[in-house]
Amino acid sequence: xxxxxxxxxxxxxxxxxxxxxxxxxxxxxxxxxxxxxxxxxxxxxxxxxxxxxxxxxxxxxxxxxxxxxxxxxxxxxxxxxxxxxxxxxxxxxxxxxxxxxxxxxxxxxxxxxxxxxxxxxxxxxxxxxxxxxxxxxxxxxxxxxxxxxxxxxxxxxxxxxxxxxxxxxxxxxxxxxxxxxxxxxxxxxxxxxxxxxxxxxxxxxxxxxxxxxxxxxxxxxxxxxxxxxx
Amino acid sequence: xxxxxxxxxxxxxxxxxxxxxxxxxxxxxxxxxxxxxxxxxxxxxxxxxxxxxxxxxxxxxxxxxxxxxxxxxxxxxxxxxxxxxxxxxxxxxxxxxxxxxxxxxxxxxxxxxxxxxxxxxxxxxxxxxxxxxxxxxxxxxxxxxxxxxxxxxxxxxxxxxxxxxxxxxxxxxxxxxxxxxxxxxxxxxxxxxxxxxxxxxxxxxxxxxxxxxxxxxxxxxxxxxxxxxxxxxxxxxxxxxxxxxxxxxxxxxxxxxxxxxxxxxxxxxxxxxxxxxxxxxxxxxxxxxxxxxxxxxxxxxxxxxxxxxxxxxxxxxxxxxxxxxxxxxxxxxxxxxxxxxxxxxxxxxxxxxxxxxxxxxxxxxxxxxxxxxxxxxxxxxxxxxxxxxxxxxxxxxxxxxxxxxxxxxxxxxxxxxxxxxxxxxxxxxxxxxxxxxxxxxxxxxxxxxxxxxxxxxxxxxxxxxxxxxxxxxxxxxxxxxxxxxxx
Numbered sequence: 182x183x184x185x186x187x188x189x190x191x192x193x194x195x196x197x198x199x200x201x202x203x204x205x206x207x208x209x210x211x212x213x214x215x216x217x218x219x220x221x222x223x224x225x226x227x228x229x230x231x232x233x234x235x236x237x238x239x240x241x242x243x244x245x246x247x248x249x250x251x252x253x254x255x256x257x258x259x260x261x262x263x264x265x266x267x268x269x270x271x272x273x274x275x276x277x278x279x280x281x282x283x284x285x286x287x288x289x290x291x292x293x294x295x296x297x298x299x300x301x302x303x304x305x306x307x308x309x310x311x312x313x314x315x316x317x318x319x320x321x322x323x324x325x326x327x328x329x330x331x332x333x334x335x336x337x338x339x340x341x342x343x344x345x346x347x348x349x350x351x352x353x354x355x356x357x358x359x360x361x362x363x364x365x366x367x368x369x370x371x372x373x374x375x376x377x378x379x380x381x382x383x384x385x386x387x388x389x390x391x392x393x394x395x396x397x398x399x400x401x402x403x404x405x406x407x408x409x410x411x
Numbered sequence: 412x413x414x415x416x417x418x419x420x421x422x423x424x425x426x427x428x429x430x431x432x433x434x435x436x437x438x439x440x441x442x443x444x445x446x447x448x449x450x451x452x453x454x455x456x457x458x459x460x461x462x463x464x465x466x467x468x469x470x471x472x473x474x475x476x477x478x479x480x481x482x483x484x485x486x487x488x489x490x491x492x493x494x495x496x497x498x499x500x501x502x503x504x505x506x507x508x509x510x511x512x513x514x515x516x517x518x519x520x521x522x523x524x525x526x527x528x529x530x531x532x533x534x535x536x537x538x539x540x541x542x543x544x545x546x547x548x549x550x551x552x553x554x555x556x557x558x559x560x561x562x563x564x565x566x567x568x569x570x571x572x573x574x575x576x577x578x579x580x581x582x583x584x585x586x587x588x589x590x591x592x593x594x595x596x597x598x599x600x601x602x603x604x605x606x607x608x609x610x611x612x613x614x615x616x617x618x619x620x621x622x623x624x625x626x627x628x629x630x631x632x633x634x635x636x637x638x639x640x641x642x643x644x645x646x647x648x649x650x651x652x653x654x655x656x657x658x659x660x661x662x663x664x665x666x667x668x669x670x671x672x673x674x675x676x677x678x679x680x681x682x683x684x685x686x687x688x689x690x691x692x693x694x695x696x697x698x699x700x701x702x703x704x705x706x707x708x709x710x711x712x713x714x715x716x717x718x719x720x721x722x723x724x725x726x727x728x729x730x731x732x733x734x735x736x737x738x739x740x741x742x743x744x745x746x747x748x749x750x751x752x753x754x755x756x757x758x759x760x761x762x763x764x765x766x767x768x769x770x771x772x773x774x775x776x777x778x779x780x781x782x783x784x785x786x787x788x789x790x791x792x793x794x795x796x797x798x799x800x801x802x803x804x805x806x807x808x809x810x811x812x813x814x815x816x817x818x819x820x821x822x823x824x825x826x827x828x829x830x831x832x833x834x835x836x837x838x839x840x841x842x843x844x845x846x847x848x849x850x851x852x853x854x855x856x857x858x859x860x861x862x863x864x865x866x867x868x869x870x871x872x873x874x875x876x877x878x879x880x881x882x883x884x885x886x887x888x889x890x891x892x893x894x895x896x897x898x
Contacts, residue, residue, distance in 0.1 A: 229505050253507040263501045266418065268425040277414065281507050309425060 182207050183228060183333070183364070188237030190223050190388075198223045198388040200237070205366060207332075210359040212379030212396075213368040214404060220388040221368040222260065225337050228366065229258050241333065254282070257331030259322035259339070267311035271302055271321045274310060275328060282329035292328055299350045300324055316342040323351065327358070334358065336367045340374050352378050372408065376401040415516050443525070450529050454536035471545075474537055475609035478558070479597075481533070482565055483590060485526065489569040490576075490583075491691055493526055514640045518633065521566055530562045546616070553619035557612055560625035567632035574639050668751065672758035673765075679737060683816035686730060686737060693726035697770075700777045709781050712855050716846050716862075719784070719791035720839060722774040724799055727766045731800070732834050734759055734807035736814045739895035746892055752881045756804060760877055763800035767792055790863030791842065797869025799838045801876040806834040808880070808887045811894025 185203040189196060198220040205211055213221045226232045228239055230246040238245055241252040258264075266274050272289070279289040293302045300320040310321060319342045326334060334355075340348050348371075355378050359365050369375045375382065376396055384392035384407065392407075394400070453460070461473040468476075500513050521527075538558075543551050576583050597604045615621040663674035680686040700718070708714045730737075738745060745755065771792045778785030842862050849858030869876060 231504055250507070250509055253505065256505070258505045260505075264505065266502045268422045269418070277418075278506060280414070 182242065183366075184238075184240040184243075185228075186238050186240075188227060188239065189235045190220075190227060190232065191235040196235075196388055198227070198385075200224070200390060203383075203390065203393075205364060207364055208359065208362050209381055210355065210365045210379050211367070211381045211383060212375035213366065213383045213385060214370070214372065214375055215368075215385035216408075219385040221385055222337055223388075224385065225258075225260060225335055225366065225368060229256070229260075229335060231260075252333075255332040256335065257326035257329055257333070258335040259319075259326040260335075260337040262315075262318045262322065265310045265318060265322055265325075268309055270307060270309055271300075271313070271317075274321065275302075275325055278325050278328055284329070289328065293324070296324060296327075296354075299347055299354070314342075316344060316347070319343060320347065327354075332363060334363055334365045336365075338369055339367055340369055340371050348374065372401060372404045372410070376404065412512065412516060412519075415513075416520070419520070447529065447532055450532045451536060454533040455540060457533075457537045458541050470541065471613070472606075472609050474541075475612050476605040478534070478612075479605040479608040480594070481530075482561055483594065485530065486565050486569060486572075487587070487590060489526060489565060490572055490586075491688070491695065493521075493524060493566075493569055510641070514637060518567070518570075518637060518640070521570070522563070524566070527562055527566060531559075534558055549619045550616045553622045554612070554616040556622050557615050557625045560622075560629040563629040564625070564632045567629070567636045570636040571632065571639055574636070574643075668754045669758045669761065672750070672755060673762055676737075676758065676762055679816070680730070685814065685816050689729055690726060693729060693770075696725050697722070697774055700774060704777055704780050704784060709783065712787070712846060712850070712859070713843065715783060715787045716791065716842050716859065717839075719787040720795065720842055722777075723767050723771045723788055723792040724795040725770055727763045727770070727795065728799065728803065728835060728838070730766070731759075731763055731803045732807065733810065733814060734804055735891055736807075736810045736812055736895070737816070739813040740816065742892055742895045746888060752885050752888075753877065756877050756880050756884060759804055760800050760873065763803070764796040767795045767800075787859055790859045790866070793863045793866030793870065794842060795866070797866035797873070798841070801869065801873070801880060802838055803834060804880045805883055808883045808891065811891055813895050813897060 183205040185200050187202070188198070188200040190198040213224060215221050223232065227234055228241075228246070230239070230252075233247070238247075240246065241256070244251060246252050266277070269277065272293075275293065276286055276289050279285070279292075284292075293300070300317065310318060313321065319339070323336060323339055326336060339351060343351065352374060355365055355367070359378075359380075367375070367379070379396055381395050382392070382400060382404070383390050384404070457474055457477075458470045461468075461470050461477070465473040503513055504510070538551070538555055542554055546554070572586070576586065593604055596602045615624065663670035663677075666673075680690060700722070703714060703718050735742065771788055774788065775785060778788070845862055845865075846855065846858035849855055849861060
């Protein structure tokens, strides 16, 4: 469970995010939507203790994320390519992350072959991550986040740069993981994907959560109306 | 920790620059080894050298006095040249790697920096040859621990100073003034800081328990910088530390496309580590006048011409030789956008002229030593603006190496190719040849006038000369862009 209390992030006088009270329960699949600059990535970064809150707290399993680092052992995350190590090959990168979670090389290779439909790692390829296409970088980052079978998964715009079949694979995978009890938080601009997979939607506008509701048959229409995309 | 070390090693050997410039790396390696050998030899023969220079002073005391200056200058040098060996920590922040480890790692790794190795190479031979053979083991132990602690203090103190002064750049001048004052007072024997330092160090060595003082200070300097880093170990701090406030330079917008391009380039210089550190280094070079403009050189026109050339182009040439490469990361957008090639080149030409003029003005006080300096520097200013700038820009159209703007200039040869070594030769050599020819016919002063005149003519006909560069640029731009895209 993730609990956010009285959280605020400001840069100087500009307040970019304010969340008075928010709880994300275990096993929820939460989608965050909002316009560019609304505060989606800021919210995810605060959950992952990547940025320092101006005030307030984030707790994961009743522990303050900024004080105790145990959340890192059960949380998988991928925000953008800045979280990849560019001079490693994808396999080396995944093996490195696997090692941090107590997985050996064959575990990682098994994981890759299980998910080969999403990203087919060519073991003979000496390509470094920096040389991959944007889509493949995204895939490597997502797989790295999933590698340790995390209890909490945080992904920022996971569908961006992915081809349609990979998007479809990812949706099924997220649903499957969620069915297995993983708490998932994703942000996305793709309203269709978000409403397809998420059980709860948070709509952020100008740094405030303006809508927080469970997904139902009308959610997509409501969101499309809100964003005026019809 | 070992894994992080492996990552850093891989980052180095897998960098495109390392792989592409293997010969340059070998040459740099040989130069580094040569430098270390020199320092080692100086350290070994320090007792002989010092006993000849300071005849009446004990050699250990002389060595310690020199060590005082060495450490003072080393700290300044570190401040401008030594970077915290940061690991790009962002990818590790969400992984189960404790933040503390990510912060201890670069600090511990900094101990192996080249500057520390040089200091040890200088001190250890003297220590083994003189101290160990003269003093009891307890003295030797306390002596070497104290000296190593002092080097460590410099190492860590530098990082704290960097963090502190990066937000207060004007205070750097204050810091330099204090160091200058200390040295001035010492040299003029008003307060002999070096003697106090030597006496202090000898006292510690004679009473080994006092070694706790420098060791504690070293630990303290480590913990200060560690806590500073810890407070800044968030992504936003990593990003903000790379951001600086710079003037908006809006006045340049009034000069059309050329002004706009100049404005962007100046912002690029001021907002990125590598060009900015080049700027700092160039400013430091202005102090060379105190070494070269001495009575014995004042009638040596060859030296004066060289210094005139050097002073009026120090930043312009150093920066200018990487022209176009500086923009390698966004060069494609320059090609894709509607920017007239003539304006693009002209903006660089004007920037060259502008920085040369600033350099000339800053170094003008040297003319108080002799009016000749002012006269020669003015001639070289015209030469540099008129001729050096255009020749350099022409040669730079052969630049195809990408440059990472975020890295420090010090010991960074990314983007350097044979073009850069060759480009400066004709530009710097031409004035010497012209002067030599006139001198040969007994009219050295006319040689200087001729250089100024040539420069002036080139300035008057700059449009024609720039067009030559433009034609070359248009011909080469796709090859340049291709090279710049190679990460």
